[in-house]
Amino acid sequence: MEQVDYIIVGAGYAGIFFAHQLIKEKKSFKIFYDGSISASQISAGVCNPVILKRFNTFWKSREQTDYLDIIFKEIELYTSKNYLINENVVRIFHNDSEKVQWTKNAQKEDLKSYLSPDFITLEWVENPFGAGKVNQSRRVDVSNFFLDMFKYLEDNNYLIKEKFEHQIINNEENSYKNIAFKNLIFCEGVASRKNPFFDRVPIQPNKGHCLKVKLTGRPDSYIIKKKHFLFGVGKDEYYYGGTYDRFDQTGDINQNSVEELKTGLMEIYINDFEIQDVNIGFRATVADRRPILGRHQEHTNLYILNGLGARGVYNGSYFSKVLFDFIENGLKLESEIDVKRFY
Ligand SMILES: Cc1cc2nc3c(=O)[nH]c(=O)nc-3n(C[C@H](O)[C@H](O)[C@H](O)COP(=O)(O)OP(=O)(O)OC[C@H]3O[C@@H](n4cnc5c(N)ncnc54)[C@H](O)[C@@H]3O)c2cc1C
Numbered sequence: 001m002e003q004v005d006y007i008i009v010g011a012g013y014a015g016i017f018f019a020h021q022l023i024k025e026k027k028s029f030k031i032f033y034d035g036s037i038s039a040s041q042i043s044a045g046v047c048n049p050v051i052l053k054r055f056n057t058f059w060k061s062r063e064q065t066d067y068l069d070i071i072f073k074e075i076e077l078y079t080s081k082n083y084l085i086n087e088n089v090v091r092i093f094h095n096d097s098e099k100v101q102w103t104k105n106a107q108k109e110d111l112k113s114y115l116s117p118d119f120i121t122l123e124w125v126e127n128p129f130g131a132g133k134v135n136q137s138r139r140v141d142v143s144n145f146f147l148d149m150f151k152y153l154e155d156n157n158y159l160i161k162e163k164f165e166h167q168i169i170n171n172e173e174n175s176y177k178n179i180a181f182k183n184l185i186f187c188e189g190v191a192s193r194k195n196p197f198f199d200r201v202p203i204q205p206n207k208g209h210c211l212k213v214k215l216t217g218r219p220d221s222y223i224i225k226k227k228h229f230l231f232g233v234g235k236d237e238y239y240y241g242g243t244y245d246r247f248d249q250t251g252d253i254n255q256n257s258v259e260e261l262k263t264g265l266m267e268i269y270i271n272d273f274e275i276q277d278v279n280i281g282f283r284a285t286v287a288d289r290r291p292i293l294g295r296h297q298e299h300t301n302l303y304i305l306n307g308l309g310a311r312g313v314y315n316g317s318y319f320s321k322v323l324f325d326f327i328e329n330g331l332k333l334e335s336e337i338d339v340k341r342f343y
Pocket of ligand 1: 009010011012013014015032033034035036037038039040041042043044045046047162163164165187188189190191192207208209210241242243280281282283284305306307308309310311312313314316
């Protein structure tokens with residue numbers, strides 16, 4: 001039987017960032033990945049410390065923004081690449097009163113480092129009221145991040161490309177098939193609703209659609225946001241998305257969502273564009289808008305890292321470290337995020 005410190009189930013942002021903590025701390029582990037395209041892999045990868053509806057910030061945004069640089073520098077040490085792209089989010093204003101609100105909020109202590117007081121005008125999209133720039137916002141090079149991380153995990157014999165079956169865990173021996181583990185971390189996104197150990201955790205799937213589109217003309221490199229995010233990913237190739245839908249839980253493309261995206265894009269880009277691809281994914285959201293992490297109440301070496309919501313990069317990176325410190329270094333979990341709140 002092979003002995004490992006950890007088994008991780010799931011290889012989206014939660015699983016991959018937790019794997020990073022283990023690589024950094026030289027722990028032995030196996031990570032199970034069932035091969036399906038995760039929400040993480042189709043995400044925009046935008047890391048934005050500001051809620052763009054009302055120009056507020058959110059719980060732990062400062063800590064998360066600061067930690068992003070640290071974790072991606074650590075990852076760079078073994079992949080030789082930095083996946084953080086320094087393109088800022090610019091929010092197109094709907095009207096003048098939004099500008100007034102932005103200016104007001106830009107003076108607040110917790111927002112002044114984020115909301116640039118100088119408005120800009122974008123050359124190639126419709127923005128009659130101009131746009132505001134969010135300092136310290138970035139995005140992750142999502143496709144290369146997952147490509148390289150999977151390769152690294154595979155090359156170093158960490159990755160097991162198969163579905164993890166909960167019912168064959170041996171809780172007496174702390175083993176799964178021929179692997180004996182000290183701790184097991186479930187990072188399953190919305191699939192955790194089928195996990196018999198954490199089935200009381202109220203994950204609500206929120207379906208998102210996004211597009212790959214072909215369009216021309218891009219003199220500046222920003223992540224443009226009006227209704228959705230628009231940014232370039234290759235020559236004339238753009239990402240546009242995503243939608244939010246709490247009701248449709250089918251795995252099919254929903255034409256209403258595609259229409260919503262087309263309409264949103266046409267509002268800012270008046271020339272023709274070609275839709276090259278439509279992707280969908282399910283965000284694992286929680287009603288109290290806090291991630292879920294912690295220990296199973298009975299099986300004390302089983303853990304969960306989930307509920308990353310619409311902020312997979314921020315939450316996954318930051319809370320992977322919080323969970324690691326809880327397990328290995330005895331640090332306390334704040335009650336807002338502790339899975340105990342659902343027992
Ligand atoms: C359209 C869209 C755009 C988004 N844009 C952004 C963005 O710009 N910025 C941002 O920060 N976040 C964004 N998100 C949110 C982000 O994608 C999620 O928060 C994040 O993907 C959640 O990561 P996760 O690891 O918890 O779950 P997932 O990404 O769903 O990963 C879970 C993984 O576990 C695997 N798995 C589950 N059960 C098993 C099993 N039994 N055995 C083996 N493997 C298993 C699944 O197949 C999957 O690969 C977006 C989401 C969507 C849908």
